[in-house]
Amino acid sequence: MITFDRVGKRYAEGHDALSEISVEIRQDELVFLTGHSGAGKSTLLRLIMLMERPTRGQVIIDGQNLAAVKARGIPRHRRNIGVVFQNHQLLLDRTVFDNVALPLVIAGYDQRDIGRRVRAALDKVGLLPRERALPVTLSGGEQQRVGIARAVVARPKILLADEPTGNLDPALSAEIMQLFEAFNQVGVTVLIASHDLALISRLRHRILTLREGRLVGGYP
Numbered sequence: 616m617i618t619f620d621r622v623g624k625r626y627a628e629g630h631d632a633l634s635e636i637s638v639e640i641r642q643d644e645l646v647f648l649t650g651h652s653g654a655g656k657s658t659l660l661r662l663i664m665l666m667e668r669p670t671r672g673q674v675i676i677d678g679q680n681l682a683a684v685k686a687r688g689i690p691r692h693r694r695n696i697g698v699v700f701q702n703h704q705l706l707l708d709r710t711v712f713d714n715v716a717l718p719l720v721i722a723g724y725d726q727r728d729i730g731r732r733v734r735a736a737l738d739k740v741g742l743l744p745r746e747r748a749l750p751v752t753l754s755g756g757e758q759q760r761v762g763i764a765r766a767v768v769a770r771p772k773i774l775l776a777d778e779p780t781g782n783l784d785p786a787l788s789a790e791i792m793q794l795f796e797a798f799n800q801v802g803v804t805v806l807i808a809s810h811d812l813a814l815i816s817r818l819r820h821r822i823l824t825l826r827e828g829r830l831v832g833g834y835p
């Protein structure tokens with residue numbers, strides 16, 4: 616599903632954020648990505664989202680070489696990818712419903728479809744009863760669930776998460792990981808960048824480890 620073939624990324628000032636990354640992630644996998652701060656985890660996710668381009672090698676997603684995706688093809692590419700951030704980036708003056716609906720509104724779905732899909736996504740993360748709430752009235756764990764509902768509402772094939780449990784206590788973190796596992800079990804490819812070795816090593820999934828931009832474990 617996701618293939619990195621000898622990928623390197625050098626940022627403008629000459630620093631190699633990633634070097635010689637070759638790895639394959641199957642469609643049915645949930646994979647963790649770990650490594651020290653600055654090891655290149657976010658950069659690797661950004662290459663998949665086409666927020667950055669590699670300086671060497673190729674990234675192939677679902678059979679498509681991303682080098683062939685031009686700027687105007689990026690929105691369509693991103694429709695297949697849901698993204699969850701640590702600070703969930705919710706709109707604070709909008710309800711839970713509106714926050715989750717946002718990707719569908721932008722993509723031009725009709726109202727009825729939006730209502731149905733938003734409620735299905737909120738149901739999956741256990742927040743259907745809070746659809747009219749404002750994000751500030753939710754706990755940190757609930758806010759992160761809203762972020763996850765928003766990431767999956769357009770039914771992406773791939774779900775990426777960058778430190779999704781960074782601000783949560785261990786019990787809430789474990790619950791969030793269970794949600795990712797549930798989406799993986801219904802066929803979504805999941806890639807989660809996380810520092811939380813204690814948590815991710817308890818879960819039975821492949822762990823890719825980056826050190827100074829190179830993969831040092833968990834491949835191919």
Ligand SMILES: Nc1ncnc2c1ncn2[C@@H]1O[C@H](COP(=O)(O)OP(=O)(O)OP(=O)(O)O)[C@@H](O)[C@H]1O
Pocket residue numbers: 626627628630631632650651652653654655656657658659
């Ligand atoms: N836009 C950028 N321009 C220049 N250098 C960058 C840019 N983004 C990241 N870097 C550098 O690339 C390296 C990898 O950064 P990246 O954010 O991918 O690491 P990370 O493993 O996600 O770290 P963290 O866990 O702290 O988020 C770092 O040295 C970082 O300073």
